[in-house]
Structures are given as structure tokens and as C-alpha cells.
Amino acid sequence: MTHLLGPAEIRRLAAELDVRPTKKLGQNFVHDPNTVRRIVDLAGVGPDDHVLEVGPGLGSLTLGLLGAGARVTAVEIDPVLAARLPATAATYAPESASRLTVLASDALRLRAEDLPAPPSALVANLPYNVAVPVVLHLLTELPSVRSGLVMVQAEVADRMAAGPGSRVYGVPSVKLAWFGRARKVAPVSRSVFWPVPNVDSALVSFERVDRDWQGDRAAVFSLIDNAFSQRRKTLRAALASWAGSAAKAAEVLQSAGVDPGARGEQLTVEDFARIAETASAHTSGRTAR
Incomplete structure (x- = not known):
């Protein structure tokens, strides 16, 4: 007892x-x-x-x-x-x-x-x-x-x-x-x-929860940190240093199906995973060329 x-x-x-x-x-x-x-x-x-x-x-x-x-x-x-x-x-x-x-x-x-x-x-x-x-x-x-x-x-x-x-x-x-x-x-x-x-x-x-999607957790978490580091800014602006420039951030976001004018608090974890995957694909594409 x-x-x-x-x-x-x-x-x-x-x-x-x-x-x-x-x-x-x-x-x-x-x-x-x-x-x-x-x-x-x-x-x-x-x-x-x-x-x-x-x-x-x-x-x-x-x-x-x-x-x-x-x-x-x-x-x-x-x-x-x-x-x-x-x-x-x-x-x-x-x-x-x-x-x-x-x-x-x-x-x-x-x-x-x-x-x-x-x-x-x-x-x-x-x-x-x-x-x-x-x-x-x-x-x-x-x-x-x-x-x-x-x-x-x-x-x-x-x-x-x-x-x-x-x-x-x-x-x-x-x-x-x-x-x-x-x-x-x-x-x-x-x-x-x-x-x-x-x-x-x-x-x-x-x-x-076992997700259907897989991703690089470290890369996604780094993206999340950057997206919320300047909470009041749009993602295009908040992710400028992460992507290399505001224009590159906007390009990645649009390719991932995310409005560059949105803010971090509007996105789901799936959105962040998709952005990180898209950014990786963009980087790989530039490297291949």
C-alpha cells in the first residue's frame, strides 16, 4: 500500500x-x-x-x-x-x-x-x-x-x-x-x-503524433526561431537574414505556398516544415547550377 x-x-x-x-x-x-x-x-x-x-x-x-x-x-x-x-x-x-x-x-x-x-x-x-x-x-x-x-x-x-x-x-x-x-x-x-x-x-x-511528412528538425526549428524573433514583422522581413535577403525570403515563401505578408503566428508547424523543405530545395538547385 x-x-x-x-x-x-x-x-x-x-x-x-x-x-x-x-x-x-x-x-x-x-x-x-x-x-x-x-x-x-x-x-x-x-x-x-x-x-x-x-x-x-x-x-x-x-x-x-x-x-x-x-x-x-x-x-x-x-x-x-x-x-x-x-x-x-x-x-x-x-x-x-x-x-x-x-x-x-x-x-x-x-x-x-x-x-x-x-x-x-x-x-x-x-x-x-x-x-x-x-x-x-x-x-x-x-x-x-x-x-x-x-x-x-x-x-x-x-x-x-x-x-x-x-x-x-x-x-x-x-x-x-x-x-x-x-x-x-x-x-x-x-x-x-x-x-x-x-x-x-x-x-x-x-x-x-507520427507525421506523414519528414523533415530536418534542426532546420525547421531554426526557421521558427527566426520567424518569431521579430514577431510584429511580416515573414518576408523577419526571414530576410535567414534567407539572405527579403527578396529571397519572399521567393522561398511563395514557392512554399505561403503569403510573404503573413506573420509567424499565422502559420502551422506543417507550414514551417514546408518552407524549410522549399528553402533546402532552392539551395540545392543553386548549388547544382
Whole structure:
């Protein structure tokens, strides 16, 4: 039987480890068992899943995932917290502790070969300052991850799940769409954290999609960065340095079936992939001549 951590256990563990949550590491620990149960339920993970958890902290969500029967690999950058987590699992989830692997590592440097087995899902309470880079890195590095549920700052959640034409649609929205579909599923109260953060949180779910088209991800991502670097400008102007000139940018865009007068926030990830492919074909054609 798995026992989830409440406020008293969280504070006792923190005191035992002399842990003082830091803004630098984005440490806000969940102390509400009902929130943990809700996250695990919305993630839909079970005995068939190998879950990658980033930033387990004191182990609140880890225990919930183990309680669902999942195998869990937890990646924790704080060596003190990483060292304590196996003992916490052994104490509060003795029948499940053998299904936990803890890596004292930076998730932004994680490689597939670092893991004991390919994970099928990502479920995490992510530090606000690195949430988007972590998700994009892990989806790139770990194609076995087919789904995810992450808790992030509410504004970040809005950007991650935004579609074309939205005021908050931008680089995170398009890059995440390269891998699949993201949607904001639920808000999370500040009161479930210790210490209480000064921002609101939300849950974002993700489902990987196998695209019919293939493309050079690095080239497409570079294009996306350029398209949104000067958000108010038309694509013809914003992509001038990327293409070599505004005239060349317009030529590529027109060949790709995109209006040079459009702006980045109007385009889908498929549009960006088509532009990058067209640009590559133009370059190859000039080289051949």
C-alpha cells in the first residue's frame, strides 16, 4: 500500500535533509495527496508504463506514480534529494520501491543511454524556468515517449498549448507541435505547494503524433526561431537574414505556398516544415547550377 505525502511529511523530510527550497532550482514541493492522485489519473499511466519523472523533489508525485503500478525513472538535479528518494519510496511504498530508479542528473543533459529502459511517458512537476527546454529536449532525445502530463506555470501552459492565430502562439507552441498535440487540461491551485509560489500553475497533456511528412528538425526549428524573433514583422522581413535577403525570403515563401505578408503566428508547424523543405530545395538547385 502506497502512502502519499501530506504537508506534515513534506516539512519533516525537508527539515531532516536541511532542504531550503530555492528559486534557482524552481523547488516548490506538492504536499496535497488529492492533487497527486489527480495528476496520476489524468496521465493515465499504469503497470504497462515506464514513466520518466523530472524533478521529483521530496517524492510526492513519485509515490503516486509507483502507486499506479508504473515503473519510474526519476531524474533529480539536487544530489541531496536524489540520494534520499529511494529511502522515501522504501518507507512509504515498500511494495513498489523496487520499480524506482533515481538518477542524480540534469534533465537537459539526459541521453537515452543514461536510462535503464526506454520510457513510454513523461510525467513531471517541472521547474518553471526550464519547463519548455526540458520537454523539447526529452521529446527529441527519447522517441519512445508517446505521451506526457506536465505541471508548469499557467502562462507557459497557455503558450505550450496555443494554436495558430492565438496571441500567445509562438516558438514553444510550434516546436511542441512538431512532436504532437498539446492541450491545457486543468489549473492547479497555488495552495498545494510548499513554499507557495507567486504564480499560478496548470497541467498540460501531450500526445506524440507520427507525421506523414519528414523533415530536418534542426532546420525547421531554426526557421521558427527566426520567424518569431521579430514577431510584429511580416515573414518576408523577419526571414530576410535567414534567407539572405527579403527578396529571397519572399521567393522561398511563395514557392512554399505561403503569403510573404503573413506573420509567424499565422502559420502551422506543417507550414514551417514546408518552407524549410522549399528553402533546402532552392539551395540545392543553386548549388547544382
